[in-house]
Amino acid sequence: MNKFLAIALLGVAGFGVAAALPAPVDVPVPARASGEVLEQSMETLNGALKGLMKGGISAETKDKSLDTLVRMQSAIVAAKSEKPHDLSAEELVGYRAMMADMLGLTCKIEVATLQGKFDDANKLVKEELTRFKKEGHDKYQKEEEHGDHK
Ligand code: HEM
Numbered sequence: 001m002n003k004f005l006a007i008a009l010l011g012v013a014g015f016g017v018a019a020a021l022p023a024p025v026d027v028p029v030p031a032r033a034s035g036e037v038l039e040q041s042m043e044t045l046n047g048a049l050k051g052l053m054k055g056g057i058s059a060e061t062k063d064k065s066l067d068t069l070v071r072m073q074s075a076i077v078a079a080k081s082e083k084p085h086d087l088s089a090e091e092l093v094g095y096r097a098m099m100a101d102m103l104g105l106t107c108k109i110e111v112a113t114l115q116g117k118f119d120d121a122n123k124l125v126k127e128e129l130t131r132f133k134k135e136g137h138d139k140y141q142k143e144e145e146h147g148d149h150k
Contacts, residue, residue, distance in 0.1 A: 038079050
């Protein structure tokens with residue numbers, strides 16, 4: 001069977017089952033655990049940063065590094081609309097702006113990598129990306145959240 005038709009039929013069948021069930025008025029919809037997206041994004045950033053620092057960006061690691069940068073960008077996009085703990089409205093603006101700037105930096109590293117300017121790319125990772133990590137945490141991570149990640 002055509003793959004798309006099969007998926008469409010499954011969707012229709014699923015809708016039929018859902019429509020037949022009584023509305024779950026008394027059952028609260030499980031909320032996403034607060035901070036979960038941010039935590040996952042940060043773990044992704046951490047693994048990615050370690051990978052870029054360890055392997056370095058070079059002609060050999062170019063494709064892998066580009067993949068890593070895209071994963072970082074997705075993680076930053078997810079993290080920047082989160083609200084870490086109880087930041088004030090003003091702090092939240094600063095938090096989001098710093099995230100957006102970090103996203104811009106990953107794009108700069110991406111362009112340098114695409115153009116084969118590996119020295120530039122590595123310099124941006126070592127000097128600027130690590131600075132974002134430190135400054136972001138100094139400013140926006142709560143004291144008790146500061147583990148060995150700082
Ligand atoms: C390459 C840059 C960064 C790396 C590798 C990184 C890594 C991490 C790691 C590993 C954690 C601990 C996550 C956990 O709880 O398991 C964390 C937490 C956190 N980071 Fe980052 N981070 C980076 C940049 C930033 C920036 C720029 C900001 C702010 C603008 C930021 C804000 C936070 C906050 C608020 C938490 C606490 C999250 C929570 O509620 O659990 N991080 N980060």
